[in-house]
Amino acid sequence: MSGLRMRSVAVVAGAGVMLAIAAAPAGAAGTPAHIRGGETVPVYSYEDAVRESVWVQTTLDNDQDGVPDKVAVDITRPRAAVKVPVILEASPYYSCCGRGNESELKQYDANGVITKQPLFYDNFFVPRGYAFVAADIAGTNRSTGCMDVGGREEVLSAKAVVDWLNGRARATYADGTPAVATRWTNGKTGMIGKSWDGSVANGVAATGVEGLETIVPISAISSWYDYQRYNGVLRTNDYPEYLHRVVNGRPAGVCDQVVKQLDEGSDDATGNYNAYWAERDFRPDARRVHASVFIAHGINDTNVTTTQFARWWERLDVPKKIWLAQQGHVDPFDIRRGEWVDTLHRWFDRWLQGLRNGIDREPQATIETAPGTWVNERSWPASAAxxxxxxxxxxxxxxxxxxxxxxxxxxxxxxxxxxxxxxxxxxxxxxxxxxxxxxxxxxxxxxxxxxxxxxxxxxxxxxxxxxxxxxxxxxxxANRVNYLGRGEGITTLTTESCWGASTTFDDACYRDTAEDVVTSDHAxxxxxxxxxxxxxxxxxxxxxxxxxxxxxxxxxxxxxxxxxxxxxxxxxxxxxxxxxxxxxxxxxxxxxxxxxxxxxxxxxGKLPAPGATAPTVPAAPPSGKRVAPPRFQPLLPG
The missing domain is CATH 2.60.120.260 (Galactose-binding domain-like)
Known part of the structure; x- marks a missing residue:
């Protein structure tokens, strides 16, 4: 970073690259230019957007260096004289593992200024009057502190970003000069993310932080005990330490004490639920959540299993919505792309822009009942169950x-x-x-x-x-989604579709996908x-x-x-x-x-009365996918 202040730089678009319309003046009676006909529309230039990085100070120092830990935050926002709401994704994966079906990483120019944000959120929403903020959770990528895998450091480092966006926390540019978010944002923040990222959103919402208006947790964790234990059964030994190692961005030795605490606190020897796991269980604090919640999850997710969304959902007493697909650990962007982007757009417009578009009065639940067949229902679980x-x-x-x-x-x-x-x-x-x-x-x-x-x-x-x-x-x-296949229920195609504006360094185009459907005699x-x-x-x-x-x-x-x-x-x-x-x-x-x-x-419905003996089910040969099962191999909640 060489002492340079990370301000915006112009990004030159190549031939044939999609661009948003240039910034437009405010509409009638002071209505922002990006609001027309009850929805946000792309009027701000994505090419000329402000791209900058700041470091937000947290209240913790778990790397014990005597300095408050700082969270690296990369921002893309309209270059317009209007205060906009924020879509925030806090993630440990921006440098180690990538985001989305194509494993995109953050990319920077020679001066350390962000040039590419993963996923389509900035491409689609920045021209529509939103800022997109991607935060490196403490201990990962360019942030200080130590990753504590679902613990206080992780959650409070992301909460500090929401506080900064609302003028309650300090941040600086790389050269040490103050960075003030309230100059460009109204503080209204929505958090989004799949898997670990969505888990952070759940955790931050459970703090009740002011300014967090909505969260969209996708395939997300609400209790880290239930992710790493099944009612006392271990998924694998030394799981928290493994997860820490994968995403750790700090020099060797800096976080040894935290790793030791992960090992001792998680208590593999007994499998008990203890104070360590209680700290990483967001469900008891569901009453503190005041943000609206839009959950998406795969009914057949064997990574972040379905108890994670169901036990969270049943405790939430806020406006809420849910999408359930037949896939495994898959983002709805890669299942039902057009409908998902449209619904997400309307959801953020409602809760961050204050547009009364009726989405909060529509049926709560959208469920895939069979491959490609979706129904909307008033609530979940089914009221008739x-x-x-x-x-x-x-x-x-x-x-x-x-x-x-x-x-x-x-x-x-x-x-x-x-x-x-x-x-x-x-x-x-x-x-x-x-x-x-x-x-x-x-x-x-x-x-x-x-x-x-x-x-x-x-x-x-x-x-x-x-x-x-x-x-x-x-x-x-029956024909069924092949969620045990390599793509967990989807196949990635060679064609692309684009979802927002692009630059030479950050295009909005992603490989199309199709459901992976097989005919099977049991499931x-x-x-x-x-x-x-x-x-x-x-x-x-x-x-x-x-x-x-x-x-x-x-x-x-x-x-x-x-x-x-x-x-x-x-x-x-x-x-x-x-x-x-x-x-x-x-x-x-x-x-x-x-x-x-x-x-x-x-x-x-009803099960029929059984006969004197069980019916004969035709013998089916094992599928061959797991003939000689190895012990469980550690997964990333990603």
């Missing part, structure tokens, strides 16, 4: 039944750590060591599962604990995991006594899926699961009392 208790029947003594009267019986199985999901669910009528299965009768009418299923198991275990894994399966041939509806020794509380371990019966409830991931008439609903139970977690496999033998066990479904 009723909690339905489904008995586990003995069936033929091998394959059990779902529904009907409780008729007793039992099942016994032993932990089989190498049992893959594909093998466990492929042939429910066959005896498979390490798993037991229960099937409904073929459905006489379609049903819908909308909300959070649970399964309560009355068990005896011959070890102090065991993991318990449950899966609901839709057995029946996982939802999954759930529980460490049996945490059946009393996640805060402490209660070892099981051999020979004693315990009631253990396994919560499954929230979902919204429709199951067609003629299909069969299956429940598959096993012990440890090495594909989605890194369990402490104990080799336990589990005995299940059917009379004391049941499945609870948030159901629209």
């Amino acid at each position: 009723r909690t339905t208790r489904v008995a586990l029947g003995n069936g033929d003594g091998s394959t059990g039944t779902l529904g009907g009267k409780v008729n007793g019986g039992s099942r016994t199985w032993s932990d089989a750590p190498d049992l893959s999901e594909d093998v466990a669910v492929a042939s429910p009528n066959s005896a498979v060591p390490g798993r037991v299965s229960f099937l409904s009768a073929p459905l006489t009418q379609p049903v819908r599962i909308s909300g959070t299923p649970t399964v309560t198991l009355k068990v005896q275990v011959d070890k102090p604990t065991t993991e318990l894994t449950a899966r609901l399966v839709d057995y029946g041939t 996982i509806v939802t999954r759930g995991w529980q460490d049996a020794a945490h059946h009393v509380s996640l805060r402490f371990v209660t070892p099981l006594r051999p020979g004693r019966w315990y009631s253990v409830t396994v919560p499954l991931q929230p979902t919204d899926q429709r199951i067609a008439a003629g299909h069969v609903l299956g429940l598959i139970l096993q012990a440890s699961d090495n594909e989605y977690s890194t369990p402490q496999s104990t080799g336990a033998t589990v005995r299940l009392d059917l009379r004391g066990s049941s499945l609870s479904l948030p159901l629209v």
Whole structure:
């Protein structure tokens, strides 16, 4: 940065590059030029936009160098004499991993001035009278401090940016001169981001910071415990330290103390929920959120699982909206691009520009029910869903039944750590060591599962604990989004479409995508995991006594899926699961009392009464995607 003040520089557009219209005068009666017909329109030059960087001072010093930690903030805003609202994305990924389907990074000129911001937000919204601000979370890219993975440093470093935008925090340019945001912004801020970025938005909103008017968390975390633990089951060892290493932007040794705190606080040895995890749990502070919230999430997201949005959503008492797609960990920009950009535009216009466009009076929920089929509904979960208790029947003594009267019986199985999901669910009528299965009768009418299923198991275990894994399966041939494929439900095409204005250094054009759809004879509806020794509380371990019966409830991931008439609903139970977690496999033998066990479904419609034995489901060969499952490999919430 060589002591230069990072002010705007002119960027010359190349031939054929899209440009916004030059700045226009204010409209009638003082209406800003960018507001016409009840919406914002592109009137400000993107080529000539102000591009600058500032460093915002936080209230923390967790790198312990005696100087308050500073957050590097890159800004793109209209060069016009009008105060504009801000769209803010705070991220740890701007230099290590990139953003979006094309993994875009920030880029700077020789003087350190920002020339390219990732994603389309600046290209699309700056000409429409918004500023786009991209902040490097503490300890990443050009910021100081140390990344503490969902903790106070992370959240408060992003909050400091909102405070600065509202005149409550200090910032300087690279040469040390003061940077004052209130000269160009009215302070109204909206935060957006996918995965880790959206998690930061959730955390900042939970502080109740003044000036944050709306957030758009996409595939975002609301509890870091639930991201790195499944009810006491570890996803992988040393997960916080791994995440810190990937995004860390500080010199070697600077953050060793913070890494040590991550290791000790996360407490892999017990899997308990403790003060460390409580600091990283935003849900209890949902009452402090006053910003409106627009959530987007993949119903089949196996990275940031669906409990993250559902438990956050149910606690929010603010204007809110939700999009649920059939993909995995995918941004809606890469699923339903035109509709998403239009809806996001209207959402920001409503909450940041104050335009009464009616979006807050429209149906709350937009849901993909099948590949390419979307419906709008008044609320989520479905208002017609009723909690339905489904008995586990003995069936033929091998394959059990779902529904009907409780008729007793039992099942016994032993932990089989190498049992893959594909093998466990492929042939429910066959005896498979390490798993037991229960099937409904073929459905006489379609049903819908909308909300959070649970399964309560009355068990005896011959070890102090065991993991318990449950899966609901839709057995029946259908076209389905291939969320387990490489693109998690999308295919990236060779064509491009453009979403905003461009410069030589920052174009608004992105590869088009298409849904990846396959025909399959079964699909996982939802999954759930529980460490049996945490059946009393996640805060402490209660070892099981051999020979004693315990009631253990396994919560499954929230979902919204429709199951067609003629299909069969299956429940598959096993012990440890090495594909989605890194369990402490104990080799336990589990005995299940059917009379004391049941499945609870948030159901629209009815399951048919079962026959004397379970129906025969055609045996399907395992897909081959995970024949010999390795232990869970660490994921980035990105």
